[in-house]
Amino acid sequence: xxxxxxxxxxxxxxxxxxxxxxxxxxxxxxxxxxxxxxxxxxxxxxxxxxxxxxxxxxxxxxxxxxxxxxxxxxxxxxxxxxxxxxxxxxxxxxxxxxxxxxxxxxxxxxxxxxxxxxxxxxxxxxxxxxxxxxxxxxxxxxxxxxxxxxxxxxxxxxxxxxxxxxxxxxxxxxxxxxxxxxxxxxxxxxxxxxxxxxxxxxxxxxxxxxxxxxxxxxxxxxxxxxxxxxxxxxxxxxxxxxxxxxxxxxxxxxxx
Amino acid sequence: xxxxxxxxxxxxxxxxxxxxxxxxxxxxxxxxxxxxxxxxxxxxxxxxxxxxxxxxxxxxxxxxxxxxxxxxxxxxxxxxxxxxxxxxxxxxxxxxxxxxxxxxxxxxxxxxxxxxxxxxxxxxxxxxxxxxxxxxxxxxxxxxxxxxxxxxxxxxxxxxxxxxxxxxxxxxxxxxxxxxxxxxxxxxxxxxxxxxxxxxxxxxxxxxxxxxxxxxxxxxxxxxxxxxxxxxxxxxxxxxxxxxxxxxxxxxxxxxxxxxxxxxxxxxxxxxxxxxxxxxxxxxxxxxxxxxxxxxx
Numbered sequence: 001x002x003x004x005x006x007x008x009x010x011x012x013x014x015x016x017x018x019x020x021x022x023x024x025x026x027x028x029x030x031x032x033x034x035x036x037x038x039x040x041x042x043x044x045x046x047x048x049x050x051x052x053x054x055x056x057x058x059x060x061x062x063x064x065x066x067x068x069x070x071x072x073x074x075x076x077x078x079x080x081x082x083x084x085x086x087x088x089x090x091x092x093x094x095x096x097x098x099x100x101x102x103x104x105x106x107x108x109x110x111x112x113x114x115x116x117x118x119x120x121x122x123x124x125x126x127x128x129x130x131x132x133x134x135x136x137x138x139x140x141x142x143x144x145x146x147x148x149x150x151x152x153x154x155x156x157x158x159x160x161x162x163x164x165x166x167x168x169x170x171x172x173x174x175x176x177x178x179x180x181x182x183x184x185x186x187x188x189x190x191x192x193x194x195x196x197x198x199x200x201x202x203x204x205x206x207x208x209x210x211x212x213x214x215x216x217x218x219x220x221x222x223x224x225x226x227x228x229x230x231x232x233x234x235x236x237x238x239x240x241x242x243x244x245x246x247x248x249x250x251x252x253x254x255x256x
Numbered sequence: 257x258x259x260x261x262x263x264x265x266x267x268x269x270x271x272x273x274x275x276x277x278x279x280x281x282x283x284x285x286x287x288x289x290x291x292x293x294x295x296x297x298x299x300x301x302x303x304x305x306x307x308x309x310x311x312x313x314x315x316x317x318x319x320x321x322x323x324x325x326x327x328x329x330x331x332x333x334x335x336x337x338x339x340x341x342x343x344x345x346x347x348x349x350x351x352x353x354x355x356x357x358x359x360x361x362x363x364x365x366x367x368x369x370x371x372x373x374x375x376x377x378x379x380x381x382x383x384x385x386x387x388x389x390x391x392x393x394x395x396x397x398x399x400x401x402x403x404x405x406x407x408x409x410x411x412x413x414x415x416x417x418x419x420x421x422x423x424x425x426x427x428x429x430x431x432x433x434x435x436x437x438x439x440x441x442x443x444x445x446x447x448x449x450x451x452x453x454x455x456x457x458x459x460x461x462x463x464x465x466x467x468x469x470x471x472x473x474x475x476x477x478x479x480x481x482x483x484x485x486x487x488x489x490x491x492x493x494x495x496x497x498x499x500x501x502x503x504x505x506x507x508x509x510x511x512x513x514x515x516x517x518x519x520x521x522x523x524x525x526x527x528x529x530x531x532x533x534x535x536x537x538x539x540x541x542x543x544x545x546x547x548x549x550x551x552x553x
Contacts (some may be wrong), residue, residue: 047418054419054434055513061436061548069419070431077419 004035007060007081007089013131014124016052020044022117024094024142026133030120038090042110046077046093053079053091100149102187109183113138137176140164144180260344262393263292263409264362265400266369267309270302270331272386275373277494279387280337282372284492286365288343292412292424295336295403296451296486302332308402309388312395314356326384335486336403338396340412358391365389420550421515423491426531433551434516437527439540442519442549444529447480451487458528466537469495470502493534502538507547516550527551 009031021043027033043049050069057067060081065088068080075095081088097110116138119130134142143160150157168176211219268279284291299305306327310320345360366389374381390396397408405411416426445456446464461467469477474495481493508515517532527549529536539547 050419051421051514055508055510057434058508058513058548061434062546067434068431069434071417071419 003032010124012056014129015056017129019049022114022132036087038092040092042094046095103148104185104187106183136167262341262344263396263412264341264390265396266337266387266389268335270333290340291492292340293338293490294486298333314354362389429552436548439545444533447484461536461540470541518550
Protein backbone atom coordinates (compact mmCIF):
# COMPACT_ATOMS: atom_id res chain seq x y z
CA UNK A 1 0.00 0.00 0.00
CA UNK A 2 1.42 3.36 -1.04
CA UNK A 3 0.85 6.17 1.42
CA UNK A 4 0.55 9.76 0.35
CA UNK A 5 0.98 11.51 3.73
CA UNK A 6 1.26 14.99 2.22
CA UNK A 7 -0.88 16.18 5.12
CA UNK A 8 0.37 15.64 8.64
CA UNK A 9 -2.76 14.24 10.31
CA UNK A 10 -1.13 14.50 13.74
CA UNK A 11 -0.92 18.26 13.24
CA UNK A 12 -4.68 18.44 12.60
CA UNK A 13 -5.68 16.22 15.48
CA UNK A 14 -3.30 17.94 17.88
CA UNK A 15 -5.19 21.14 17.07
CA UNK A 16 -8.57 19.58 17.99
CA UNK A 17 -7.34 18.01 21.22
CA UNK A 18 -9.81 20.02 23.31
CA UNK A 19 -12.80 19.17 21.08
CA UNK A 20 -15.24 16.38 21.88
CA UNK A 21 -15.10 14.00 18.93
CA UNK A 22 -14.44 10.44 17.92
CA UNK A 23 -12.79 9.07 14.77
CA UNK A 24 -15.06 6.39 13.35
CA UNK A 25 -13.53 3.24 11.86
CA UNK A 26 -10.08 4.35 12.84
CA UNK A 27 -7.40 3.35 10.43
CA UNK A 28 -4.81 1.41 12.38
CA UNK A 29 -2.10 2.92 10.18
CA UNK A 30 -2.94 6.45 11.40
CA UNK A 31 -1.45 8.98 10.65
CA UNK A 32 -0.59 7.29 7.34
CA UNK A 33 -3.18 7.60 4.63
CA UNK A 34 -3.59 6.90 0.94
CA UNK A 35 -4.41 9.58 -1.60
CA UNK A 36 -8.17 10.12 -1.95
CA UNK A 37 -9.03 8.51 1.38
CA UNK A 38 -11.24 9.97 4.10
CA UNK A 39 -11.72 9.98 7.83
CA UNK A 40 -15.20 9.95 9.42
CA UNK A 41 -15.57 11.96 12.60
CA UNK A 42 -18.51 12.16 15.00
CA UNK A 43 -18.54 15.39 17.01
CA UNK A 44 -20.87 17.61 19.01
CA UNK A 45 -19.98 20.87 17.27
CA UNK A 46 -18.93 20.33 13.67
CA UNK A 47 -18.48 24.04 12.93
CA UNK A 48 -16.04 24.48 15.85
CA UNK A 49 -14.24 21.34 14.70
CA UNK A 50 -14.17 22.54 11.08
CA UNK A 51 -12.71 25.90 12.12
CA UNK A 52 -9.85 24.10 13.88
CA UNK A 53 -9.18 22.01 10.80
CA UNK A 54 -9.21 25.12 8.62
CA UNK A 55 -6.77 26.94 10.88
CA UNK A 56 -4.23 24.17 10.14
CA UNK A 57 -5.32 24.02 6.50
CA UNK A 58 -4.05 27.60 6.09
CA UNK A 59 -0.48 26.34 6.43
CA UNK A 60 -0.94 24.04 3.40
CA UNK A 61 -2.43 26.61 1.03
CA UNK A 62 0.89 28.09 -0.07
CA UNK A 63 2.01 24.53 -0.97
CA UNK A 64 -0.62 24.42 -3.69
CA UNK A 65 -3.49 22.90 -1.72
CA UNK A 66 -7.05 24.09 -2.09
CA UNK A 67 -9.65 23.33 0.55
CA UNK A 68 -13.30 22.86 -0.35
CA UNK A 69 -15.85 22.91 2.44
CA UNK A 70 -19.42 21.73 1.86
CA UNK A 71 -22.29 21.45 4.27
CA UNK A 72 -24.55 18.49 3.54
CA UNK A 73 -27.69 19.46 5.40
CA UNK A 74 -27.44 20.70 8.94
CA UNK A 75 -25.34 17.92 10.39
CA UNK A 76 -22.67 16.82 7.94
CA UNK A 77 -19.64 18.73 6.65
CA UNK A 78 -16.98 17.69 4.16
CA UNK A 79 -13.58 19.33 4.28
CA UNK A 80 -11.77 18.25 1.12
CA UNK A 81 -8.11 18.88 0.47
CA UNK A 82 -7.28 19.07 -3.22
CA UNK A 83 -3.87 19.15 -4.79
CA UNK A 84 -3.69 19.83 -8.55
CA UNK A 85 -7.46 19.32 -8.78
CA UNK A 86 -7.21 15.81 -7.31
CA UNK A 87 -8.69 14.83 -3.97
CA UNK A 88 -5.92 14.27 -1.50
CA UNK A 89 -7.90 13.73 1.71
CA UNK A 90 -11.38 14.30 3.17
CA UNK A 91 -12.47 15.06 6.73
CA UNK A 92 -16.11 13.93 6.96
CA UNK A 93 -17.74 15.48 10.02
CA UNK A 94 -21.04 14.26 11.45
CA UNK A 95 -23.12 15.86 14.18
CA UNK A 96 -25.80 13.20 13.84
CA UNK A 97 -25.72 9.63 12.62
CA UNK A 98 -25.88 8.97 8.90
CA UNK A 99 -29.07 7.31 7.64
CA UNK A 100 -28.88 3.58 7.01
CA UNK A 101 -31.39 1.77 4.81
CA UNK A 102 -31.01 -1.78 5.99
CA UNK A 103 -30.81 -1.27 9.69
CA UNK A 104 -32.54 1.13 12.02
CA UNK A 105 -30.15 2.89 14.39
CA UNK A 106 -31.37 4.99 17.31
CA UNK A 107 -30.26 8.59 16.64
CA UNK A 108 -28.82 9.08 20.14
CA UNK A 109 -26.36 6.26 19.59
CA UNK A 110 -23.92 8.94 18.40
CA UNK A 111 -23.80 10.34 21.95
CA UNK A 112 -22.91 6.93 23.31
CA UNK A 113 -20.10 6.53 20.78
CA UNK A 114 -18.67 9.95 21.61
CA UNK A 115 -19.04 9.62 25.37
CA UNK A 116 -17.53 6.12 25.50
CA UNK A 117 -14.58 7.02 23.31
CA UNK A 118 -11.26 5.36 23.99
CA UNK A 119 -8.03 7.26 23.55
CA UNK A 120 -4.75 6.55 21.83
CA UNK A 121 -1.78 8.50 23.11
CA UNK A 122 0.14 10.25 20.36
CA UNK A 123 2.80 12.90 19.99
CA UNK A 124 3.07 15.97 17.80
CA UNK A 125 5.96 18.39 17.76
CA UNK A 126 7.24 17.09 21.10
CA UNK A 127 3.82 17.40 22.83
CA UNK A 128 1.60 14.50 23.78
CA UNK A 129 -2.07 14.44 22.90
CA UNK A 130 -4.94 11.94 22.95
CA UNK A 131 -6.59 10.78 19.76
CA UNK A 132 -10.22 9.86 20.43
CA UNK A 133 -11.38 6.62 18.85
CA UNK A 134 -14.47 4.46 19.52
CA UNK A 135 -14.36 1.78 22.19
CA UNK A 136 -13.89 -1.77 20.87
CA UNK A 137 -17.63 -2.39 21.36
CA UNK A 138 -18.65 0.71 19.39
CA UNK A 139 -16.04 0.20 16.72
CA UNK A 140 -17.33 -3.35 16.21
CA UNK A 141 -20.93 -2.20 16.23
CA UNK A 142 -20.28 0.51 13.65
CA UNK A 143 -18.40 -1.94 11.47
CA UNK A 144 -21.25 -4.43 11.80
CA UNK A 145 -23.71 -1.77 10.60
CA UNK A 146 -21.39 -0.88 7.74
CA UNK A 147 -21.20 -4.53 6.75
CA UNK A 148 -25.00 -5.01 6.84
CA UNK A 149 -25.54 -1.86 4.82
CA UNK A 150 -23.06 -2.60 2.06
CA UNK A 151 -22.22 -6.33 1.81
CA UNK A 152 -24.52 -6.83 -1.22
CA UNK A 153 -22.71 -4.22 -3.28
CA UNK A 154 -19.28 -4.24 -1.70
CA UNK A 155 -17.90 -7.75 -1.04
CA UNK A 156 -14.78 -6.15 0.43
CA UNK A 157 -16.88 -5.11 3.45
CA UNK A 158 -16.37 -8.63 4.77
CA UNK A 159 -13.26 -7.13 6.37
CA UNK A 160 -15.56 -5.66 9.01
CA UNK A 161 -16.79 -9.11 10.02
CA UNK A 162 -13.19 -10.27 10.21
CA UNK A 163 -12.48 -7.35 12.53
CA UNK A 164 -15.44 -8.23 14.76
CA UNK A 165 -14.50 -11.91 15.03
CA UNK A 166 -10.96 -10.90 15.86
CA UNK A 167 -11.78 -8.22 18.47
CA UNK A 168 -14.92 -9.51 20.16
CA UNK A 169 -14.07 -12.37 22.45
CA UNK A 170 -16.23 -14.33 24.89
CA UNK A 171 -15.87 -11.61 27.53
CA UNK A 172 -17.05 -8.75 25.34
CA UNK A 173 -19.58 -10.69 23.27
CA UNK A 174 -22.47 -10.10 25.71
CA UNK A 175 -21.66 -6.39 25.90
CA UNK A 176 -21.51 -6.14 22.13
CA UNK A 177 -24.83 -7.95 21.65
CA UNK A 178 -26.54 -5.95 24.40
CA UNK A 179 -25.53 -2.68 22.83
CA UNK A 180 -26.36 -3.91 19.34
CA UNK A 181 -29.86 -4.98 20.46
CA UNK A 182 -30.44 -1.79 22.43
CA UNK A 183 -29.48 0.66 19.70
CA UNK A 184 -30.50 -1.16 16.52
CA UNK A 185 -33.56 -2.73 15.00
CA UNK A 186 -34.33 -4.31 11.67
CA UNK A 187 -36.65 -1.93 9.88
CA UNK A 188 -40.13 -3.51 10.16
CA UNK A 189 -41.40 -1.52 7.26
CA UNK A 190 -39.01 -3.24 4.90
CA UNK A 191 -41.18 -6.32 4.37
CA UNK A 192 -44.46 -4.44 3.95
CA UNK A 193 -42.79 -1.85 1.79
CA UNK A 194 -41.42 -4.68 -0.31
CA UNK A 195 -44.93 -6.21 -0.59
CA UNK A 196 -46.41 -2.84 -1.51
CA UNK A 197 -43.78 -2.44 -4.16
CA UNK A 198 -44.51 -5.91 -5.49
CA UNK A 199 -48.28 -5.29 -5.67
CA UNK A 200 -47.68 -2.01 -7.51
CA UNK A 201 -45.33 -3.72 -9.90
CA UNK A 202 -47.97 -6.43 -10.48
CA UNK A 203 -50.70 -3.85 -11.16
CA UNK A 204 -48.41 -1.88 -13.46
CA UNK A 205 -47.50 -4.97 -15.50
CA UNK A 206 -51.15 -6.11 -15.78
CA UNK A 207 -52.19 -2.65 -17.05
CA UNK A 208 -49.28 -2.68 -19.46
CA UNK A 209 -50.30 -6.11 -20.80
CA UNK A 210 -53.91 -4.99 -21.27
CA UNK A 211 -52.95 -1.82 -23.14
CA UNK A 212 -50.06 -3.27 -25.11
CA UNK A 213 -50.45 -2.79 -28.87
CA UNK A 214 -53.71 -0.81 -28.62
CA UNK A 215 -54.30 2.55 -30.26
CA UNK A 216 -55.31 5.65 -28.30
CA UNK A 217 -58.89 5.36 -29.61
CA UNK A 218 -59.12 1.75 -28.44
CA UNK A 219 -57.80 2.74 -25.01
CA UNK A 220 -60.41 5.52 -24.74
CA UNK A 221 -63.21 3.12 -25.73
CA UNK A 222 -61.98 0.61 -23.13
CA UNK A 223 -61.95 3.30 -20.43
CA UNK A 224 -65.50 4.41 -21.38
CA UNK A 225 -66.78 0.80 -21.26
CA UNK A 226 -65.16 0.38 -17.86
CA UNK A 227 -66.81 3.58 -16.61
CA UNK A 228 -70.20 2.48 -17.97
CA UNK A 229 -69.93 -0.86 -16.18
CA UNK A 230 -68.94 0.96 -12.98
CA UNK A 231 -71.96 3.32 -13.25
CA UNK A 232 -74.38 0.42 -13.82
CA UNK A 233 -72.99 -1.43 -10.82
CA UNK A 234 -73.23 1.70 -8.61
CA UNK A 235 -76.85 2.32 -9.75
CA UNK A 236 -77.85 -1.24 -8.89
CA UNK A 237 -76.15 -0.95 -5.50
CA UNK A 238 -77.93 2.36 -4.67
CA UNK A 239 -81.33 0.94 -5.71
CA UNK A 240 -80.80 -2.09 -3.57
CA UNK A 241 -79.62 -0.06 -0.59
CA UNK A 242 -82.57 2.39 -0.98
CA UNK A 243 -85.09 -0.43 -1.08
CA UNK A 244 -83.67 -2.07 2.01
CA UNK A 245 -83.67 1.32 3.80
CA UNK A 246 -87.36 1.97 2.92
CA UNK A 247 -88.15 -1.58 3.94
CA UNK A 248 -86.45 -1.18 7.29
CA UNK A 249 -88.17 2.17 7.99
CA UNK A 250 -91.66 0.73 7.29
CA UNK A 251 -90.91 -2.23 9.55
CA UNK A 252 -90.03 0.03 12.48
CA UNK A 253 -92.69 0.49 15.20
CA UNK A 254 -94.63 3.76 14.95
CA UNK A 255 -94.49 6.11 17.88
CA UNK A 256 -96.79 8.87 19.16
CA UNK B 257 -23.95 31.11 34.30
CA UNK B 258 -25.80 31.60 31.04
CA UNK B 259 -25.10 34.96 29.38
CA UNK B 260 -28.14 36.54 27.85
CA UNK B 261 -27.61 38.03 24.43
CA UNK B 262 -30.03 40.45 22.84
CA UNK B 263 -30.25 43.21 20.29
CA UNK B 264 -30.90 46.81 21.37
CA UNK B 265 -31.01 50.16 19.69
CA UNK B 266 -30.34 53.81 20.36
CA UNK B 267 -32.04 56.62 18.51
CA UNK B 268 -30.18 59.90 18.23
CA UNK B 269 -32.80 62.62 17.89
CA UNK B 270 -32.41 65.54 15.46
CA UNK B 271 -31.02 67.94 18.06
CA UNK B 272 -28.41 65.35 19.09
CA UNK B 273 -27.07 64.62 15.61
CA UNK B 274 -24.33 67.22 16.00
CA UNK B 275 -22.91 64.91 18.71
CA UNK B 276 -23.36 61.70 16.71
CA UNK B 277 -19.65 60.83 16.62
CA UNK B 278 -19.29 61.31 20.37
CA UNK B 279 -22.46 59.29 21.02
CA UNK B 280 -21.36 56.44 18.76
CA UNK B 281 -17.95 56.50 20.47
CA UNK B 282 -19.54 56.05 23.89
CA UNK B 283 -21.65 53.15 22.63
CA UNK B 284 -18.77 51.56 20.73
CA UNK B 285 -16.41 51.70 23.70
CA UNK B 286 -18.77 49.89 26.05
CA UNK B 287 -17.81 46.36 26.97
CA UNK B 288 -20.02 43.58 25.53
CA UNK B 289 -21.61 45.94 23.03
CA UNK B 290 -21.04 45.70 19.26
CA UNK B 291 -22.66 48.10 16.84
CA UNK B 292 -24.24 46.05 14.07
CA UNK B 293 -26.07 48.59 11.97
CA UNK B 294 -26.42 52.37 11.67
CA UNK B 295 -29.47 53.72 9.87
CA UNK B 296 -30.12 57.33 8.94
CA UNK B 297 -33.87 58.02 8.88
CA UNK B 298 -35.94 60.99 7.75
CA UNK B 299 -39.51 60.45 8.97
CA UNK B 300 -42.46 62.09 7.24
CA UNK B 301 -43.28 63.76 10.54
CA UNK B 302 -41.44 63.76 13.82
CA UNK B 303 -44.78 63.39 15.66
CA UNK B 304 -45.42 60.08 13.92
CA UNK B 305 -41.90 58.81 14.67
CA UNK B 306 -42.19 59.75 18.35
CA UNK B 307 -45.48 57.86 18.50
CA UNK B 308 -43.84 54.79 16.91
CA UNK B 309 -40.80 54.88 19.19
CA UNK B 310 -42.81 55.34 22.38
CA UNK B 311 -45.70 53.05 21.42
CA UNK B 312 -43.92 50.18 23.16
CA UNK B 313 -42.98 52.23 26.22
CA UNK B 314 -44.26 51.39 29.66
CA UNK B 315 -45.00 54.87 30.95
CA UNK B 316 -48.59 56.17 30.80
CA UNK B 317 -49.50 58.07 27.63
CA UNK B 318 -50.12 61.43 29.32
CA UNK B 319 -46.66 61.24 30.86
CA UNK B 320 -45.09 60.44 27.49
CA UNK B 321 -46.86 63.32 25.77
CA UNK B 322 -45.41 65.70 28.33
CA UNK B 323 -42.03 64.00 28.19
CA UNK B 324 -41.73 64.14 24.40
CA UNK B 325 -43.07 67.66 23.80
CA UNK B 326 -39.57 69.00 23.18
CA UNK B 327 -39.03 66.51 20.36
CA UNK B 328 -41.75 68.11 18.23
CA UNK B 329 -39.43 71.07 17.69
CA UNK B 330 -36.45 68.94 16.59
CA UNK B 331 -35.36 68.39 12.99
CA UNK B 332 -37.12 65.46 11.30
CA UNK B 333 -33.91 63.49 10.89
CA UNK B 334 -32.63 60.81 13.27
CA UNK B 335 -29.96 58.15 13.43
CA UNK B 336 -30.70 54.63 14.66
CA UNK B 337 -27.79 52.68 16.10
CA UNK B 338 -28.53 48.96 16.44
CA UNK B 339 -26.28 46.92 18.65
CA UNK B 340 -25.54 43.40 19.80
CA UNK B 341 -25.64 43.30 23.58
CA UNK B 342 -23.73 40.13 24.40
CA UNK B 343 -24.21 40.21 28.15
CA UNK B 344 -27.52 41.85 28.97
CA UNK B 345 -27.89 42.69 32.67
CA UNK B 346 -31.66 42.56 32.85
CA UNK B 347 -33.53 43.83 35.88
CA UNK B 348 -37.13 44.70 36.67
CA UNK B 349 -38.04 48.37 37.02
CA UNK B 350 -41.24 50.27 37.74
CA UNK B 351 -44.31 49.28 39.68
CA UNK B 352 -47.70 47.75 38.96
CA UNK B 353 -48.78 47.95 35.33
CA UNK B 354 -45.58 49.78 34.39
CA UNK B 355 -43.24 47.14 35.74
CA UNK B 356 -40.89 46.06 32.96
CA UNK B 357 -37.50 44.56 32.16
CA UNK B 358 -34.56 46.78 31.28
CA UNK B 359 -30.87 46.19 30.70
CA UNK B 360 -28.75 48.03 33.24
CA UNK B 361 -25.89 48.31 30.76
CA UNK B 362 -28.07 50.04 28.15
CA UNK B 363 -29.53 52.29 30.81
CA UNK B 364 -26.11 53.33 32.05
CA UNK B 365 -24.91 54.14 28.48
CA UNK B 366 -28.09 56.16 27.94
CA UNK B 367 -27.60 58.10 31.17
CA UNK B 368 -23.91 58.70 30.42
CA UNK B 369 -24.80 60.17 27.02
CA UNK B 370 -27.61 62.28 28.47
CA UNK B 371 -25.41 63.55 31.31
CA UNK B 372 -22.71 64.59 28.88
CA UNK B 373 -24.71 65.84 25.93
CA UNK B 374 -28.20 66.91 26.97
CA UNK B 375 -28.54 70.68 27.04
CA UNK B 376 -27.49 72.15 30.39
CA UNK B 377 -29.43 74.85 32.24
CA UNK B 378 -28.28 76.33 35.55
CA UNK B 379 -25.52 73.71 35.68
CA UNK B 380 -28.06 70.96 35.51
CA UNK B 381 -28.95 68.57 32.75
CA UNK B 382 -32.29 69.30 31.09
CA UNK B 383 -34.63 66.44 30.26
CA UNK B 384 -34.52 67.22 26.52
CA UNK B 385 -32.86 63.92 25.80
CA UNK B 386 -30.54 63.61 22.83
CA UNK B 387 -31.00 59.83 22.78
CA UNK B 388 -33.59 57.23 23.59
CA UNK B 389 -32.82 53.50 23.95
CA UNK B 390 -34.72 50.24 23.87
CA UNK B 391 -35.75 48.44 27.06
CA UNK B 392 -35.97 45.03 25.47
CA UNK B 393 -35.45 43.16 22.22
CA UNK B 394 -39.09 43.27 21.12
CA UNK B 395 -38.83 47.08 20.88
CA UNK B 396 -35.76 46.67 18.64
CA UNK B 397 -37.66 44.18 16.51
CA UNK B 398 -40.58 46.60 16.19
CA UNK B 399 -38.36 49.51 15.14
CA UNK B 400 -36.50 47.43 12.58
CA UNK B 401 -39.81 46.42 11.04
CA UNK B 402 -40.95 50.04 11.08
CA UNK B 403 -37.78 50.93 9.14
CA UNK B 404 -38.64 48.33 6.52
CA UNK B 405 -36.45 45.41 7.61
CA UNK B 406 -39.21 42.84 7.53
CA UNK B 407 -37.28 40.09 9.34
CA UNK B 408 -36.69 42.32 12.38
CA UNK B 409 -33.96 41.13 14.76
CA UNK B 410 -33.91 37.69 13.11
CA UNK B 411 -31.85 39.31 10.37
CA UNK B 412 -29.05 40.04 12.83
CA UNK B 413 -29.02 36.38 13.88
CA UNK B 414 -28.34 35.14 10.35
CA UNK B 415 -25.37 32.76 10.10
CA UNK B 416 -24.17 32.75 6.51
CA UNK B 417 -22.05 29.63 6.99
CA UNK B 418 -21.35 28.02 10.37
CA UNK B 419 -17.76 27.18 9.43
CA UNK B 420 -16.72 30.79 8.87
CA UNK B 421 -16.92 33.96 10.95
CA UNK B 422 -18.98 36.35 8.87
CA UNK B 423 -21.24 39.34 9.44
CA UNK B 424 -25.01 38.82 9.54
CA UNK B 425 -25.73 40.54 6.24
CA UNK B 426 -23.97 37.92 4.09
CA UNK B 427 -26.63 35.57 2.64
CA UNK B 428 -26.46 31.86 3.50
CA UNK B 429 -24.26 29.55 1.41
CA UNK B 430 -23.31 25.87 1.73
CA UNK B 431 -20.04 25.58 -0.16
CA UNK B 432 -16.84 27.54 -0.27
CA UNK B 433 -13.21 27.08 -1.24
CA UNK B 434 -10.14 28.31 0.60
CA UNK B 435 -7.52 29.40 -1.87
CA UNK B 436 -4.20 31.26 -1.85
CA UNK B 437 -4.33 34.31 -4.12
CA UNK B 438 -2.32 37.38 -5.06
CA UNK B 439 -3.45 40.85 -4.06
CA UNK B 440 -3.64 41.82 -7.75
CA UNK B 441 -6.47 39.27 -8.17
CA UNK B 442 -8.67 41.07 -5.63
CA UNK B 443 -11.23 43.77 -6.40
CA UNK B 444 -13.90 45.52 -4.41
CA UNK B 445 -17.00 47.58 -4.99
CA UNK B 446 -16.73 51.20 -3.88
CA UNK B 447 -19.71 53.54 -3.64
CA UNK B 448 -19.96 56.55 -5.86
CA UNK B 449 -22.54 59.37 -6.03
CA UNK B 450 -24.42 60.52 -2.95
CA UNK B 451 -26.19 58.91 0.00
CA UNK B 452 -29.51 59.25 -1.82
CA UNK B 453 -28.33 58.37 -5.31
CA UNK B 454 -25.36 56.04 -5.52
CA UNK B 455 -23.77 53.36 -7.67
CA UNK B 456 -20.89 50.94 -7.29
CA UNK B 457 -17.54 50.99 -9.02
CA UNK B 458 -15.21 47.97 -9.07
CA UNK B 459 -11.66 48.96 -8.10
CA UNK B 460 -8.35 47.41 -7.17
CA UNK B 461 -7.51 47.54 -3.45
CA UNK B 462 -4.86 50.25 -3.83
CA UNK B 463 -7.46 52.57 -5.35
CA UNK B 464 -9.91 52.37 -2.42
CA UNK B 465 -10.47 55.15 0.14
CA UNK B 466 -9.60 52.53 2.78
CA UNK B 467 -6.09 51.99 1.39
CA UNK B 468 -5.58 55.72 0.81
CA UNK B 469 -6.52 56.40 4.44
CA UNK B 470 -3.86 53.96 5.61
CA UNK B 471 -1.26 55.71 3.47
CA UNK B 472 -2.08 59.02 5.19
CA UNK B 473 -4.86 60.45 3.03
CA UNK B 474 -7.42 60.29 5.82
CA UNK B 475 -9.72 62.92 4.28
CA UNK B 476 -10.69 60.65 1.36
CA UNK B 477 -11.95 57.91 3.68
CA UNK B 478 -13.57 60.45 6.02
CA UNK B 479 -15.50 62.01 3.14
CA UNK B 480 -16.51 58.55 1.96
CA UNK B 481 -17.92 57.66 5.38
CA UNK B 482 -19.61 61.03 5.84
CA UNK B 483 -21.40 60.63 2.54
CA UNK B 484 -22.55 57.03 2.82
CA UNK B 485 -22.70 56.07 6.51
CA UNK B 486 -26.20 55.34 7.75
CA UNK B 487 -27.32 54.80 4.17
CA UNK B 488 -25.67 52.26 1.87
CA UNK B 489 -22.83 51.88 4.41
CA UNK B 490 -24.45 50.73 7.60
CA UNK B 491 -21.72 49.01 9.63
CA UNK B 492 -19.71 50.65 12.38
CA UNK B 493 -16.93 52.10 10.22
CA UNK B 494 -14.71 54.98 11.28
CA UNK B 495 -11.21 56.26 10.66
CA UNK B 496 -10.31 55.40 14.27
CA UNK B 497 -11.61 51.85 13.87
CA UNK B 498 -9.56 51.33 10.70
CA UNK B 499 -6.39 52.75 12.28
CA UNK B 500 -6.88 50.67 15.41
CA UNK B 501 -7.46 47.54 13.32
CA UNK B 502 -4.36 48.30 11.28
CA UNK B 503 -2.23 48.51 14.43
CA UNK B 504 -3.23 45.19 15.97
CA UNK B 505 -4.47 43.16 13.05
CA UNK B 506 -3.07 39.71 12.27
CA UNK B 507 -4.87 38.07 9.38
CA UNK B 508 -6.28 34.63 10.35
CA UNK B 509 -4.43 34.68 13.62
CA UNK B 510 -6.20 33.29 16.72
CA UNK B 511 -8.97 33.86 17.64
CA UNK B 512 -9.83 34.95 14.09
CA UNK B 513 -8.61 31.86 12.25
CA UNK B 514 -11.90 31.50 10.37
CA UNK B 515 -12.24 35.19 9.47
CA UNK B 516 -11.25 34.82 5.83
CA UNK B 517 -11.76 37.64 3.36
CA UNK B 518 -14.89 36.42 1.59
CA UNK B 519 -14.99 36.75 -2.16
CA UNK B 520 -16.88 35.81 -5.27
CA UNK B 521 -14.99 34.74 -8.41
CA UNK B 522 -16.56 37.20 -10.82
CA UNK B 523 -14.11 36.43 -13.66
CA UNK B 524 -11.65 33.52 -13.93
CA UNK B 525 -8.99 34.10 -11.25
CA UNK B 526 -10.45 37.51 -10.33
CA UNK B 527 -12.21 37.88 -7.04
CA UNK B 528 -14.67 40.49 -5.81
CA UNK B 529 -14.59 41.07 -2.06
CA UNK B 530 -17.96 40.54 -0.34
CA UNK B 531 -16.58 40.97 3.18
CA UNK B 532 -13.12 42.16 4.19
CA UNK B 533 -12.18 45.30 2.21
CA UNK B 534 -10.62 46.86 5.32
CA UNK B 535 -8.54 43.75 6.00
CA UNK B 536 -7.44 43.53 2.36
CA UNK B 537 -6.44 47.22 2.46
CA UNK B 538 -4.33 46.61 5.57
CA UNK B 539 -2.64 43.58 3.95
CA UNK B 540 -1.94 45.69 0.85
CA UNK B 541 -0.59 48.50 3.03
CA UNK B 542 1.77 46.01 4.70
CA UNK B 543 2.82 44.80 1.21
CA UNK B 544 1.60 41.29 1.97
CA UNK B 545 0.91 40.27 -1.59
CA UNK B 546 -0.48 36.77 -1.27
CA UNK B 547 -2.78 35.28 1.34
CA UNK B 548 -5.70 32.82 1.71
CA UNK B 549 -9.25 33.88 0.93
CA UNK B 550 -12.63 32.12 0.95
CA UNK B 551 -14.35 31.93 -2.43
CA UNK B 552 -18.02 31.30 -3.07
CA UNK B 553 -19.67 30.64 -6.41
